[in-house]
Amino acid sequence: MKLKIISVFQIVYLIWQVFIAFPNTGYTESITTASVQDLSRHPIYSTYKFSREEGVVNIGVQPLYSPTGFISEAMKRDAILRKSLSELGMKVKFYAFLKGDDVNFFLRRGDLDVGIGGDMPAITAAATMDVIIPTLVQQGFTSVIANRPMLIGELRGKSIGYAFGSNAHYALLRALSSDGLNEKQVKLIPVEVNEMPEALATGRIDAFSAWEPTAAITLSKYSEVAVIHQYLSSGYMYFQKEFSDKHPEIMRQIIAAEIRSIKWMQNDKQNLLKSSKWSIKAGENLTGNEIPLTLEQNASLARNDILGLSSAPIIPKNDLKQNGPLNREFEFLQKLGKIPSSSSWKNVSASFDRKVTNEVLANQKKYRLNEFNFTFKSVIE
């Protein structure tokens, strides 16, 4: 009789275990071939007419990448930059992109001379192209947002939206690995960053990984969602090596414009709010969708990141250390095959050049770092 009772409990327990375990045996899907998409046919990018003129600097920016969007929008309007470049016989054109990997695509094609991207695109660019990465443009959290509060482990078998090759892609992989998961144990669905909030709300995906302000937009729009993981990612401005070698001063002027922009926004909250407005506008122009964030909310996000720092946008020395965050990311991505196994950390780390920005900072007068004139009428190319 006792054996029978035990058997009954064992059966109930086993059935229960099967029920519990079943969702964990969910389907998996590897990363799509988004990386090999021909982005020249992209509905947004196909409209871009990249200037091939010698005297034009083509810069790829990300308005939807806070706070780099603030910085790039300010730089667009930096009359000092225009004037400095003009004195050097150059013009500058800005092109808006949705994510760093897209910037890399056009950098690789030679359509862009300068790009702004997160750490993963920057490392990828350094590993696959000849670039120089002189300055930091962002240091903030990339978030994994789920449709409800949960642990990372509970993402097993779930659909997760991501932007291939972006910071958020790396942040997601890190998050998954932090709880012993890998990308094969979840269903990764490529989603454009601007579509992620709705995709999550409609249940198309159970979670997504994105940077600001996408995360903030989602949180402000849908109260039930939750940030379940964040990773401190960095953003960089990087130049084609050929371009920087050929136009070192132009590179420095552009870096000076970045520093000026940061200082300008730090100096006065109104400047920050102005930049906030510019970045929202740019984002809306890029996606055609309204960004449901107030200027204050948007500004707050930026303040929390690099704009909240008093220090200059110098690439942290610690980040470039062996076993530092960039080194760990390089090895992680290489292990996953996201960057070629032939590339070496030595070459990649060599692409990060802290001296240039230090030189600019050391010549504040020359680069007019304490002068501010953001009255240039921005032209969105």
Add this chain to the structure above:
Amino acid sequence: MNNKHSIKNSISSTKKEFFLSIQARMRIFFGLLFAIMLVIVGLSIMYGIPFTPFKGEYRQHKSVALQKISLVANLKKDSLLLWMKERRGDAEALSESGEIRSCVKELSTAIRKYNASGINGDSLWTNVQNEKSYRYLVQRMNLIKDIYGAYNRIRIADASTGLIIASTHNEELGTDITNQDFFHNALQPGVREIIDIDNDLSAEEFYLYISRSINFEDAEQKNIAVIIMHINPDDFIRPMLHTGGGLGKTGEAILVNQDARILTSLKYPLADGSTAKLLEYKMIDKPAMLAAHGEQGMTVSVDYRGEPVLAAYRHIRITSELGWGLVVKTDKAEALVAIKNDKISFIIISLACVLLVVGLVTLIANRISRPIRKLTQTAQQVEKGNFNVHSSVTTSDEIGVLSRMFNSMIQRINERTAEIKTMNESLEQRIAKRTAELTKANEELLKMQKLESVGVLAGGIAHDFNNNLQSILSYVTLAKSYANPEDEVQEKLEEVKKLIFQSKSLTQQLLTFSKGGEPVKNTISISKLIKDSASLSLSGSNIRCELVLPDCDCLIEADKGQMNQVFNNLFINADHAMQDGGNIRVWAENINVVEKDLLPVEEGNYVKITIKDHGTGIPQKHLQKIFDPYFSTKQKGSGLGLATTYSIIKKHDGHIDVESEVGVGTVFHIYLPASRLKTQKTPTPSKAEGVRPEYIGGKEASGTLKGKVLLMEDEDIIKLVVTQHLRNLEYEVETAEEGSKAIELYNKAIETGKPFNAVIMDLTIPGGMGGKETIERLLEIDPEVMAIVTSGYANDPIMAEFNKYGFSGVLAKPYEIDELDETLQKVIMGNS
């Protein structure tokens, strides 16, 4: 040992019976069912239902606990950031203060003057302390230190010399900090502020430094000095992290640097009992590592003690170069105490519910099973053979119906049992009776077999014996005819003849009970027969016979002679049994014998004759043997009397039995088949009795002779003597040794016109044609042939039923001349 084994078996059997009982099975079934349901419900409540939005209490609690710890972590992070912002604000306020800048300038100028005037060493710094600017600076720094309570010390170092020119700790004035990162990094172009953690020069302890350059206000903003704020994280940050609640009893907030080395003391000793040293001990648990590496989230992990914890980890970016990890954790046991309490409550409530259900089921099962038990107990009584029980269950449900049916069944069983008992008793009686009858029948059969075997023997002996007697008689007769009638020899010869006929009588009795001696039946009145027999047998005795006989209805089909013999034997035996005289009571009655009378005779109408004497009686031990041949208790008895009686009765398809008690008397019961004729009719002359008109008219005796006779006999002496006798009796005689000669003579006689009036033929002719075949041939020749069959083999069926074979008369050897004459005359005269 056996007892123990037996007790063990008994207990085992009782246990088995218990578990097989309805009550136990209901308890187990419903108890288990309810328990399983509770477990499922409990597990569902606890862990949710798969594929549904309901995720369960555990997940919810865990989620809430994690969110709570996450919220606390956010608050701690925000607090820390705010605190850091304040500290940076303090440094900025000091470094950007015009008064501070002026005082620093003044102090630097004063120091240079002292140096120029050759005042160095302790005197220099003693003098410095007396400077107004110094006092102001120290006052401001102390004010900051005291108001915010967040600094261990604040110092200002000259940008050009690297010497401390002002400090909240006077003793360190003049200390060179040129090589300290927090000093020279703060003087880098474009850098205004350095925040870092480093060991102090003078001690092993480490500090968080916030260093900021104090610059000229001109366009070049040349560095004048560096102000350094010293903060011991353990003194100021740790208390801040642990205040404000939210951590719970076991909770802890740990701050680590980018290498995950602790910046604040741990709440608990390490797993090995030692105390972790600040900036040396590296946290290797997941939350700390993740937080140090720039990640934020929440997880379930194991902390440095090896305790499971719920942890929220945050990365605190102080500067682009400096980031810390903050781990806010609480023991899982405490965090999920609510779920644990829920579990305990659930288990207690579940157990209570299960007990309640089992109790209720027991009550219900009792209500259901009690009548069943009662019924079962009653059934067990019935099984043990006790039918005098009655189920007391009177409920109106199915069991009540079953009980009533059961009672009804018991009642019917009782009735049937009584019937069966009665039937059994009757059957036993019948069996006993039947057995007795069978025994009796068996005895009868044995008697018959004995008689038959004796009869076979006797028949064979009697045939030859009779033939021999006939020969002796013939010789005696011949001798007598030769002897002088007056001679004494005549008397002797007459004695011989008597002996011959006594011998014949003996053989006759032997033949009677033997197979042969078939009765020659006629319809006769039993009354007359008994009267005649009694008067003859009891003549001259002192016995009085009381006859109770019916008038004329008791007719039987029987051989009168044999019947006479039967009654003679019985009356003689009675006479012998009553030496002192007495009464013999005889009565006859018509009865109808049926199967249940259990008599060894066919069913039908019988005449029952009872002969009762008051003689000495027959001992029980002899009763079974009295009908056996040669059994006699009398000294002169032949032992053939009752055997013959028995044999005759059996040959008449009847039955005789006897009851006797020594000293009381004996009763014989005789059953004889009744004649179909109701009344005794005056015998009508039969064909045989009638005068043969033809014969009497056509076959007249030749001459004066009585008739012409053909004698067929193989024994010469018999042939000679009988021929002589016949001739003496005035018959014309011709003889033949065997059948063919007789036929020849018979034909010849017919042909000559002098046919024989009668033929006397021996039944058995060794080596020649016997009587049976010869009469068949003669009847073919002359259907009206008158033939007499003779034989010493008196038990031959032909002798008993001679008419059936075409004979007109019969003579059993030995026969006398008179008997011969009488028979011959009857045949010739048609009176046979």
